[in-house]
Every structure is written in structure tokens, then in C-alpha cells.
Amino acid sequence: MDKNKNILLQYVLQLADNAMILGQRLGELCGHGPILEQDIAITNISLDLIGEARVLYSYAAEIEGNGKTEDDYPYKRDILDWKNILLVEQPNGHFGHTIVRQFMFDCYHYYHLTEMRNSSDIRLAEIAKKTIKEATYHLKYSSEWMIRLGDGTEESHAKMQEALSDLIRFFDEAFIPSKIEKEESLKGIAVDCERIRNRAWEKFRSVCEEATLKIPEVEYPQEGGKNGLHSEQLGFILADLQFLQRAYPNSNW
């Protein structure tokens, strides 16, 4: 494959992997939510994200153009080939963790898609225009729950503060360019993730403030996922995700 094409492919996969892994994580919660209505809402977000991943994986398959399908990427790549940020592979924890993780992702996702609508790659721009509607809703949903739980009871406040402390070190990775994102050939195609950092952080800060939550200092942000270096979590996620395709290779499902 042509070098630039391969770079585009890697970029598209990085975006798809984020949506896929977070969608997969949220899917674990289906049937176990704290309130029936929130079970349904979380499941909706899971559906949206896996739907987004699917569109991106199909685009990846088109770029490769060698007969691969949307399923080849999520089901047949091993851990080092995955390029999602570490945040999305973190466990669901308690509902506070789920919400904080979601809110952090939504802060990134929303502004990322906002910019991606102007990508010179027409397909990516189209995908962004479509998915931003969903991402807007996700951000609204997670912001509301940040505030409700942060400013709810003493117990819920403590739980949210705990979740923030656990996860804050994963927030910045989304805004640190990966090797791929720095590629010259992606100029105008890829979103400059450093440029959206301020807006995302502004949103993050203002919601935390309304939620009466203190943002913990981060001495050492965790990164690596975007370049294929993951936490131990991802291997277990893939073991579930890929089980059937691995156990019964070359089957139709």
C-alpha cells in the first residue's frame, strides 16, 4: 500500500478503536444499570459508539481495498495494533467511574468531531457531520450526570471525586498527538488534537465546577494507547470481543 494511504488508514483505525472499545465497555453494563432509564441511556451510547466504529472500520476496509471487511479490524487484530487511548479501556468501576470516563471522552469526542467536519477528507468530514449529533447528546448526558452526582449527596460527591482522581491521569492523552497524527501527509485531513485541548479543558473545568468537584493535579499523565502501548485491561477486552472469531475462524455469523 502507498505510504500516505497507510497513514490515513492508521489514523482512521485510531478513531475507530476509541469508539469501539468504549462502546464495548458500555455494552458490559447492559442489564446492570443503577436505574432502568439510565441502563437504557448508557446502552444507547454504546450503540452509537459501536455504530460509529463500524462506519470507520468500513472506511478503513475501503482504504485498504483488499477484500477486508469492517469486522477484520476489531475481531482479528492483536493488542499492539490497537490505537485507542488508554481512557476508554479503563474498567466501568462504579457508576461514578463510568460517568467520569464518559464525560472525559465526550469532551474530547465532541470537539474532535467539531473540527473533523472540516477535514479535507470528504468521508471523514461526512462521518463527523453525522456523528456529532450523537456526540452532542452524549456530552449533554454525561455533563448532567457529572453535576447531578457531584452536587447530589455527600456520598455521591465523594464517589465522583474518587472517580476523578482515578481517571484524571488518562484525560490528556487524547490531546497529545500520536506518531500518526504528526504525519505531514495528514495535514488538513486529521484534526490537530492540540488545538482542541483548550476548548475541551474549558468545558471539563466548567462542568466540574458546577458539579462542585475539585480537579486533581496530574503529575504524570498516562499515555501510550495511541501508539499501541496499552494497559493490561485491553487484552481481556479483546479476549471477550474476539472469542468466537478466534475459536471458529473463517465462519459466517
Added chain:
Amino acid sequence: MTEITSLEERFQAKIDADQRIEPRDWMPEKYRKTLIRQISQHAHSEIVGMLPEGNWITRAPSLRRKLGLIAKVQDEAGHGLYLYSAAETLGVERDELIDQLHIGKAKYSSIFNYPTLTWADIGAIGWLVDGAAIMNQVPLCRCSYGPYARAMVRVCKEESFHQRQGYEIMLTLCEGSPAQKAMAQDALNRWWWPALMMFGPNDAESTHSAQSMAWKIKRFSNDELRQRFVDMTKPQADYLGITIPDPDLKWDEEKQKHDFGEIDWDEFWKVVKGHGPCNKERLAARVKAHEEGQWVRDAAVAYANKKVNKISNNSQVA
């Protein structure tokens, strides 16, 4: 004639004339109790029913299947929600009903106390379990109690979609490799009898039936519905090329219906009484979700109250 009898007579006359009973209408206490029991059991079944299929969401074998399964399980949550709302029109709170489930007082459909072991179980559940549910529920769309009947109309539309999706999973497996086809056969072997049990005890044993028929909460007997289900499903199994695990199942030309073997009623009662393979696990999972969600629900209430106070304080200032 006492006033109560005349009320009851008017009530029954309304039902006999196929008119709907609405929440504000007078109704006999036993009618109300029967409906609460039935609707809440039904709601609990939808919610507990999310668990056996939900545990395959992370392992679904393709993106298309994963999305289909998530959407299906989510639909079941929606069914639970409509049904709890329908029950609430009878003057009982959702929380109270859920507590009854959690302390083991309220029942739910026994079918969900069986484990989902392979991907084919997801196909078999859609095909057989949603199929049996449709058989039971389509007549409920004409149930005498308005809110229940209307909830059922929405539910049935989605159930028939679930059934097609399940059958399509089975068909794909049956057209696949020998290992996949064996998986499909094994799922049919394990789900067939529990699916037949979904229609409840034989008519002779059924305690609530006669009164429910007179009230038009029930339109057909357990055995009638079970027979229809067998008649509908046998040709579908033939088309898949897999065998229903009942040596006595055969077409009776004279009666124009299938004969079939006897259900293992010991197993039926064992599972109803809480000793099926997953009764403990299903209930434990529901209780765990509920207990772990307590702080979330408390916070939502506390926050909503704070908001209300803020608004009323502001309006006092103004």
C-alpha cells in the same frame, strides 16, 4: 341488589361488550390485584430476561450481530419500563414491585433461569423464547385493561422483530460449518422444553385461568397457546434442518395438529420454586445492580430537590 353487585355487574357487562377498562374506572379489587400480579411478573421477566442475552453482548461475533443484540436487550428494558408504567396506573409504585422481586416474592418467567452457553443460544432465545412470548402476548393486545393492552401493542411489534433476528441467527449457523450447525442443534435441544414450559401448567392445573378468561385478561388457555406454538415452530425447525428433541412429536392428520410429548413437570416446578440452574445468579445480579445503584438514585433525588429549592427561593426573591 347491593351497590357492589351492581357495580360488578356493570363492570362485567362492559367487559362482555369488549369495552376497555381504564385506570379511573371502577374495578373489583381482585381484578386489580390479578392485573398487578400479571403485569409486574411480566415486567420483571423483561428485566431479568436482559441478563442471559446481555452476557453475550461483549462476545457477539460481528459488529452487525453485536449491534443487533444490544438493541434487542435494550428493547427488553423498554418493555420493562412500559409495563411498570402500566402497573403503576393500578396504584402501585415501581419501587414496591421491584422490592417484591428482590425479596423473592414476585415471580418472573422461568425461562430466564437457564444459562446461555453458546452463541447459538442467542439465536434460539430470539426464535423460541421471543416466539413463545409473542404467542402469549398477541392476545393481550386485546386485554380488557386499556393500559396493559396498549403497552402490549408496542411490545409485540418489537418482539416479532426479535424473533426474526433470532431465527436469522439460527439460519446463518445452520448454513455454516458443521461445528456451527451442531451448535444450533444443541441450543434447540436445551431450549425447546423450557420454551414449551413458558405457557404454564396444563389447563387442568392452571389456577388463575377461568377468572382471567371471564375478565378477558386471558383469551386462550395455556394448552391452546402451547399447541399453536408447536404447530408454528415445527416447520421452522424443519426449514433449518435441525431436529426438535421430542420423539413423540408428529403430525396428526385427523386432528390437523401436532402431537407432542409430555413436559417434565418436575423440572417445571423445580425451576418455578427457585431451584433452576440460574435462579440464584439472576436474582443476585438484579439485587446487586439495585443496591449498587442506590447512591446514584439517592443523589438524583437530592439534586432534584436542591434544584426545586433554588427555583422556589429565587421566585420568593422575585
